[in-house]
Amino acid sequence: MTDLAARLDRLRGDAPARNHDARTIAALTTNPGCGRRGLMDAAGIDKDAVARYLGFPAPFGQSQFAIARGNAFEKQVKDDGFAELFTLLRERLGLPVPQVAIESLDEVGGNHGSELRHAQTRRALARALAGDGSTLFDHPLLRLDIAGQPAYLEPDVLAFRLGDKFYVIEIKSFAIIDGQADPEQVAAAARQSAVYVLALRRLLTQLGHPATAVSHEVILVCPENFSNQPAAAFVDVRKQLSVIERQLSRISRIDDLVAALPEEMTFELGDGLASAIRAVEARYAPDCVSSCELAFFCRDEARACGSTDLLGIAVRDDVGGVETLATALGLADGSLAPSPEQVEIAAKLRLARLLRAQALEGVA
DSSP states (O other): OHHHHHHHHHHTSOOOOOOOOHHHHHHHGGGTTOOHHHHHTTTTOOOOHHHHTTTOOOOOOOHHHHHHHHHHHHHHHHHHHHHHHHHHIIIIIIOOOOSSOOEEOOOOBBBBOHHHHHHHHHHHHHHHHHTSSSSSSESSSEEEETTTTTEEOOOOOOOOOOOOOOOEEEEEESSSSBBBOOOHHHHHHHHHHHHHHHHHHHHHHHHOOOOOGGGGGHHHHHEBSOOOOOOOEEEEEEHHHHHHHHOOOHTTTTTHHHSOOOOOOOOOOSHHHHHHHHOOOOOGGGGGTTOOOTTTHHHHHHHHHHHHGOHHHHHHHHHHTBBBBBHHHHHHHTSSSOOGGGGHHHHHHHHHHHHHHHHHHOOO
16 A cells, blocks of 8 residues: 555545545546545545535435436336347447347346456456457446546446447436437536546556547437437537546645645544644535535635635636635725735726626616
8 A cells, every 4th residue: 555545544534435436536527626625535535424524414316216217217228138229329320230249247147246347347348359249238347546446437338349439328317308408417427428438448458459449429328308218319528538537637646735734634523524624725616516515514614714716616717816705805996905916806806896887877
């Protein structure tokens, strides 16, 4: 075990490491500048348990109804030897699907252990790459290392060599209505699928094949209109891939964050937990509320000090170097003299205040 891994274990205390999945890894991309989240995720700390202990629980999680609906739709798409999925691939997407061969990878001889399933997936893909394998892989198990900790990832389906490419296929139960789906749900599916693409590319690289053998387009399968009839579409995840790779690289280089903390500090549930968390700088943004379990704690912290973080990433970046709302207002009305670093932003704030006043006079 490396010194960094040992220190991360001590930060976690006696609590077991929280396993990452595609959703949690994808969520890392929503606020890559947050040192607090980066450190806690690298250490495998259960942020949901921490938030609840501090009195700021986050209302995350799918309803049982949504989970059941999703499972039923996935079963429908896969019934009768994946008949509906093959129809979509051939007729709707125009992919050259070869002779059908399906391999289920959700167990190994009745054993559902992650290590065994990942090894079986690796062997199955190696056979396919050698020309003696399947066309579709049902529930393969991929792996990504997050700060030295393995995260096992289970895409719905992998399709092999459709037009000389591997494709990740994700089956979601949100509807496509008149050719359009909810943008937020599509974006979340794209981020999650990009994690699978990255894990598959790294596995193929280990097997001696180029990462480009995995398509940057994933196949999203959803119910169409107000029926359960499935529809399929390509979703380009190159942007999401770039962000995820950058964030994972950043998490692997958190030595400086760890080195700045007292050696005895931990994030164990106890009296000193809030102080320990505040010792690591956060970068709160309103979007955190939909993606991070600690968002309500960080929002309360930002409100207490009047941070410009409350206004969102775009505004915060526009007023770079101005950390509080009180400072921004003082620079805008001239009651506060700007420092040399604040001269330019102070001029912009004064102009914005003038334009606002003129707009309000026009309305009156």
